[in-house]
Amino acid sequence: MSKERIKIAPEFYDIMPPEYQDLVNRATYGKEDRGWKDIGSAKELIEEHSLCAGCPESMAFRYILASLPNPEDTVMVGSTGCTSLVFPHVAVHNIHSLFGNQNAIASGLKRALTVRFPGRIKDVVVLAGDGATVDIGLDMTLQAWFRQEKFTTICFDNELYANTGGQESGLMQKGFVAKMAPVGKTFDKVRLPEIARESGCHYVVQCTVSKPSLVEKVIRNAVHVAREIGPTYLQLYTPCILEIGKNSMEGLQEMRDSEKPTERFAFKEFVSEPAKQLLAELAAKDKEKKAAAKEQLAAQQA
Amino acid sequence: MATNSVIGTKNKKGQVITDARQMMFEAPRTPSFYTGSEVIKEAIRRANVDVMIAYPITPQSEAAALIGELFAEGYVKEYFRGESEFAVMSECAGAAFGGARVFTTTAGPGTMRAMENFPMWSGARLPIQMIVTCRGINSPLSIQPDTLEIAYLLNTGMLVWHAETAQDFYDWILKGYIVSEEPDVHLPLALCCDGFFVTHTKDMVNLTPADMCLPPYDPYRSPVPCMDMECPPVRMMRDPFVMKSNYISYATHASWQQEVWAAVERSRKHTIAWIDGLIETENTDADVLIVSSGTAVSQGREAIRLLADEGIRVGLVKIKSLRPWPWQEIREATKNAKHIIVPEFNVVGWMAREIKASIPDSDRVVSGPRVGGGMTMPPEIIVSEIKNALGIRNAAMAGRGS
Ligand SMILES: Cc1ncc(C[n+]2csc(CCOP(=O)(O)OP(=O)(O)O)c2C)c(N)n1
Ligand code: SF4
Ligand SMILES: [Mg+2]
Numbered sequence: 001m002s003k004e005r006i007k008i009a010p011e012f013y014d015i016m017p018p019e020y021q022d023l024v025n026r027a028t029y030g031k032e033d034r035g036w037k038d039i040g041s042a043k044e045l046i047e048e049h050s051l052c053a054g055c056p057e058s059m060a061f062r063y064i065l066a067s068l069p070n071p072e073d074t075v076m077v078g079s080t081g082c083t084s085l086v087f088p089h090v091a092v093h094n095i096h097s098l099f100g101n102q103n104a105i106a107s108g109l110k111r112a113l114t115v116r117f118p119g120r121i122k123d124v125v126v127l128a129g130d131g132a133t134v135d136i137g138l139d140m141t142l143q144a145w146f147r148q149e150k151f152t153t154i155c156f157d158n159e160l161y162a163n164t165g166g167q168e169s170g171l172m173q174k175g176f177v178a179k180m181a182p183v184g185k186t187f188d189k190v191r192l193p194e195i196a197r198e199s200g201c202h203y204v205v206q207c208t209v210s211k212p213s214l215v216e217k218v219i220r221n222a223v224h225v226a227r228e229i230g231p232t233y234l235q236l237y238t239p240c241i242l243e244i245g246k247n248s249m250e251g252l253q254e255m256r257d258s259e260k261p262t263e264r265f266a267f268k269e270f271v272s273e274p275a276k277q278l279l280a281e282l283a284a285k286d287k288e289k290k291a292a293a294k295e296q297l298a299a300q301q302a
Numbered sequence: 303m304a305t306n307s308v309i310g311t312k313n314k315k316g317q318v319i320t321d322a323r324q325m326m327f328e329a330p331r332t333p334s335f336y337t338g339s340e341v342i343k344e345a346i347r348r349a350n351v352d353v354m355i356a357y358p359i360t361p362q363s364e365a366a367a368l369i370g371e372l373f374a375e376g377y378v379k380e381y382f383r384g385e386s387e388f389a390v391m392s393e394c395a396g397a398a399f400g401g402a403r404v405f406t407t408t409a410g411p412g413t414m415r416a417m418e419n420f421p422m423w424s425g426a427r428l429p430i431q432m433i434v435t436c437r438g439i440n441s442p443l444s445i446q447p448d449t450l451e452i453a454y455l456l457n458t459g460m461l462v463w464h465a466e467t468a469q470d471f472y473d474w475i476l477k478g479y480i481v482s483e484e485p486d487v488h489l490p491l492a493l494c495c496d497g498f499f500v501t502h503t504k505d506m507v508n509l510t511p512a513d514m515c516l517p518p519y520d521p522y523r524s525p526v527p528c529m530d531m532e533c534p535p536v537r538m539m540r541d542p543f544v545m546k547s548n549y550i551s552y553a554t555h556a557s558w559q560q561e562v563w564a565a566v567e568r569s570r571k572h573t574i575a576w577i578d579g580l581i582e583t584e585n586t587d588a589d590v591l592i593v594s595s596g597t598a599v600s601q602g603r604e605a606i607r608l609l610a611d612e613g614i615r616v617g618l619v620k621i622k623s624l625r626p627w628p629w630q631e632i633r634e635a636t637k638n639a640k641h642i643i644v645p646e647f648n649v650v651g652w653m654a655r656e657i658k659a660s661i662p663d664s665d666r667v668v669s670g671p672r673v674g675g676g677m678t679m680p681p682e683i684i685v686s687e688i689k690n691a692l693g694i695r696n697a698a699m700a701g702r703g704s
Contacts (some may be wrong), residue, residue, distance in 0.1 A: 108393035108404075
């Protein structure tokens, strides 16, 4: 259904860029069980990226775009930072406006889409850096949660201001020596997941992006809960390999090391009661669907 | 605005969606005695606004709250109080990116707090309407009328109009949407007035019928795609040139800025047609002209009356639109003037500077009287400025040590 919207008029087909033809023919818009496993067999919704080679943000982007449950009706909101270099390559409508105002933009956007498309799904997903989410934009991050705005906030936590060259951020670890923290950061990493829970988020997860299946699951949960209940927050560790002195092959190991149960990016999840109920219902429906499909397959084979 | 198909149909409140020309120029008008804030409410009742986002700051708080009443009654579809003016203007942007007709109001420190948003609004071609009820922005804190903030808005790429009266205000709110939503314009509008003088005083205003409203905004007439995933999610840039330091990046940004200002220029023809010219003139053959905008014009009118009693003839130029700037009209209107008096409600005299930069022999321009910080501008001080310029001994001011 949704591919209808991106169809090319036959007269113009041959002059369209091959990437766009590919998008029309092989993208997973509208595919119900889309997920990270489509990567490699279907056209991704991200064309390329201009991040540093091996930057874990690029993995995160690919997994997220593969996992959005309704990309054909999703609008993303970004902010200034390394992520803003990627959004122009993304085949989902997205907005960059200023640095730090992403949750304010998303609040207005979500309300406008609700007014304009009553009864239809229009998901809004924010994706911004830690500087944008926790420092310059903190009031708007929190206020959107207080107001129970129905969209998902994703923070790419690389524990510093990467795009401006590695300055201290609120999510940086205490003691880390960085630009503008010449003798080491003097205060603790801000506990935004806990703050998110207390501020009214119904689904909060902190994890790394080392496992695509986990990213898929938390993205789907976060988007569904935001659509039906209220604000959701994902804090994903995407280490800035450039600024912490790792080479391009070391991002994955850095994430694996940091997600051990005793480490600062150990998996953390807070789910409100209504969100638990919704997720249980969705899981039950999924199960039913899978069972029905299995039966159908068995019937065909018999 | 939307295609003709909706014209003549009724909205949820039973208002007939009416062709804008018919509504603004032909429909009967009812004289009503209202404050400026109430006039804002009555205009928005008829403006088919989708989203209004509010934040309290004197002297616009009352108007912003009255729009809340319209939301409660169902005339405005979405309304909430934001957390700060910076956030509010970003929330407005989000709603406009999503294809809504958006309205907001602010003043003084609120305008300054939000400033980073305004060039973003025009760069993103968002036809948001923002009412600015000007007030002081200086420290120590002042809530009094002062037009200094307009100087900061002039270079944002927004359309900037300056209303003198509540009637201007009423008509221009409605006409403002029509001009700023034109596909060849599609820019935000800062509709300014002088706080308190316009917002908090009652005036007779001729209103259009309450059972008529403007056609809805059609986001698909926008020159840039609406962010609602209803049209193909093209990669708008083949490469994120935004932050690259190369010629293509520079050229792209330069041409985009030129396009924003070209759109301001293209709004001229629409503005002239809808608000009957960018300026209004009286007796421009006189040797002395008062040229200004906002309530300084009203004070000028009083000064002209006082001088007429003494046999001194003075003409008037009321500037309605500051962006686009009517430099040609001002050149033409002032060509015979020997003295051009520019009264202003701000300390820096930005209006006089703009005029000086637009006309030959700019030493004809007298930058004053200027009052700031909420001081009133008695017509007598305009009279005295004019007499000074004419070399007439100024009895009225003599006693004050001049
Ligand atoms: C108002 C404003 N202040 C500062 C900047 C400069 N700036 C651009 S990106 C950035 C850092 C972004 O850090 P973060 O949000 O953590 O994203 P990252 O680049 O680390 O992914 C800063 C400070 C800006 N663009 N705008
Ligand atoms: S600077 Fe850091 S976060 Fe930015 S692209 Fe490079 S590695 Fe990634
Ligand atoms: Mg960062």
